[in-house]
Amino acid sequence: MAPKITVIGTGYLGATHAAAMAELGFEVLGLDVVPExxxxxxxxEVPMYEPGLEELLRKHVAGIEGASGRLRFTMDWAEVAEFGDVHFVCVNTPQKHGEYACDMSYVDSAVESLAKHLAKPCLVVGKSTVPVGSAARLAARILELAPAGAAAELAWNxxxxxxxLAVQDTLHPDRIVVGVGSEHAEKLLREVYATPIAEGSPFVVTDFPTAELVKTxxxxxxxxxxxxxxxxxxxxxxxxGDVVKLAEALGHDDRIGKKFLRAGIGFGGGCLPKDIRAFMARAGELGADxxxxxxxxxxxxxxRRRGQMVEMAREALGGGSFLGKRVAVLGATFKPDSDDVRDSPALNVAGQIHLQGGQVTVYDPKGMANARRLFPTLGYAETALDAVRGADxxxxxxxxxxxxxLDPAELASVTTTPTILDGRNALDPSAWRAAGWTYRAMGRPAA
Structure with missing residues (x-):
């Protein structure tokens, strides 16, 4: 019989994992401590924008007409423990306030709450990004608390x-990594991931520390x-020099490759910055700093890229103060196809210019509501055209x-000064210049 699956934590990772497991044919019970x-x-409905996720959810949630009914949700730890054979822990591990280290309180709390109810053989599988060494500590804690004793095992995945691309990455992963302590745990996870394995996804079996180190x-x-x-x-x-041409030339070397070689205002989001900082902090604790x-x-x-973008904007406005200048910002999320504004370079730049006296108007296709919550004092427009209207x-x-x-000519007709600074090196300079714009990007010749 197929194992029954639970997913602890239904944020971005958990909601996606729960829906994907239901899509793979499993009975799934998701748990969260937030009733809303x-x-x-x-x-x-999902509390974030992720292409394809809401459709996948509607396909499986019990009680929705036409759905498979394989996916249910609860707030009851005892129900989860009784139901599941494999428990995926998908809670958040944010950066601690005022330091680089990772805040493990949500993971610790989830494992403790679950473990005391584990009365039958099962596998608890950590998916959260944690400091190396956490899995061994949590395995010992489960052994201590679970009524099932050693029959309640831990794995890290x-x-x-x-x-x-979260839905695609869950259903068709480019690799599946499992840190296990027994052959039984490996066998169970091979069963859970049988479909992607059959499609050719590599299945890499490691010890706990290696599995924890892969993501960071x-x-x-x-x-x-x-x-x-x-x-x-x-x-x-x-x-x-021209960094775009430089990157193109470098990218033809297959030892280097083209991906992630587009210069711009840098990375942000809820993972990359906090993960590399937590990695540094943990290496320090291990004496490998x-x-x-x-x-x-x-x-x-x-x-530094963010500050450089602010200075480029100042330069474009004549090099003086931002006071009384109208600045249009296209983009608020840290990357496209998401509504996530956590540590967004775009919003950071917009906020810095606003603090220095600029009248900033932002437009983003999906991130407006989240941006407004984070930066309520910025101006927001309903369209890109409205954002650039009257901009310097x-x-x-x-x-x-x-x-x-976008049509550069249409935008040029409503701006005060048609000057565009491409912080992502993603626009076509010749098309914008042909429409009368002064086009500038970091690391590229001015004309």
Whole structure:
């Protein structure tokens, strides 16, 4: 008989994982401690924008007409423990206030709440991104608390979701990594992931520490690649080179590859920045801090890009004060195809200019509500055209497809000064210049 699955925590990761497990044919019970979230999910609605997720949810949530009924939600820990054979822990691990380290309180609380109800053989599977060493500690805690004793096992199975592609990444992962302590745990996880394994997804079996290190290592590598090309943009800026052509030439080397080599205002979001900082903090605790000192520079290059964009905007306005100047910002989310504004470089730049006296108007296809909550004092427009109306300078800061498809001539007709700063190197300079715009991007010649 197929194992029954529970998902603890129904945020971005948990809601996606629960819906995907139901899609793979399993009976799934999701748990959260926030009643509003549970009510929303029971109606087949998700608390965030993620392409394809709401449709997948509606296809399986019990009580929705025409749905498979394989997916239910609860707030009852005892019900979850009784129901599940495999319990996925998908709760948040944010950065601690005032320090680099990761806040493990949500994971610890979830494991403690679940463990005391585990009276039958089962597998608890951590998916949250945690400091290396956490799995061994949590396994010992489960052994201590669970009535089932050693029959309640732990495994670690890191997630590799990309916002905007989370459904695809869960159903068709580019790799499945499992840190296990027994053959039984491996066998059970092979059963859970049988469909993607049969489709060719590699299944990598490791010990606990290696599984915990995979996600933070991957994120650190991506952050390094992004900050590397941004550092090259700074050199191009000083030397008069073109970072886009440089990246193109580098990308043809298959040892380097094209991906993540687009210079711009840097990375943000709820994962990359906090994960590399937590990685540094944990390496310090382990006495291996020198191994990761380069990540401090990666972080520093990344944060510097935001200030450089503000200075480019100041320069475009004549080099003086932002007071009384109208600045349009296209983009609020940290990346396209998401409504996530956590640590968004776009909003950070908009906020800095506003604090320095600029009249800033923001437009984003999906992130407006979240941006308003975070930065209520900024101006917001309903369309890109409305945002740039009367602007002295336009900043393109999130690479939405909608912005690449804008008509530069139409926008030029409503601005005060047709100057665009492309903070993502994603627009076509010749098309914008042909429509009368002054086009500037970091690390590229001015004309």
């Amino acid at each position: 979230k549970i009510e929303m999910l029971q109606r087949g 890191p997630e590799f979701l990309r916002e905007g 290592s991957a994120n650190s590598f991506l952050a390094t690649k992004i900050s590397f090309i941004n550092a090259m943009a700074e050199v191009c800026e000083a030397a008069g 020198q191994a990761l000192t380069f990540l401090r520079e990666i972080d520093s290059i990344n944060m 300078v336009v900043l393109h800061l999130t690479e939405w497809r909608e912005f690449r498809e």
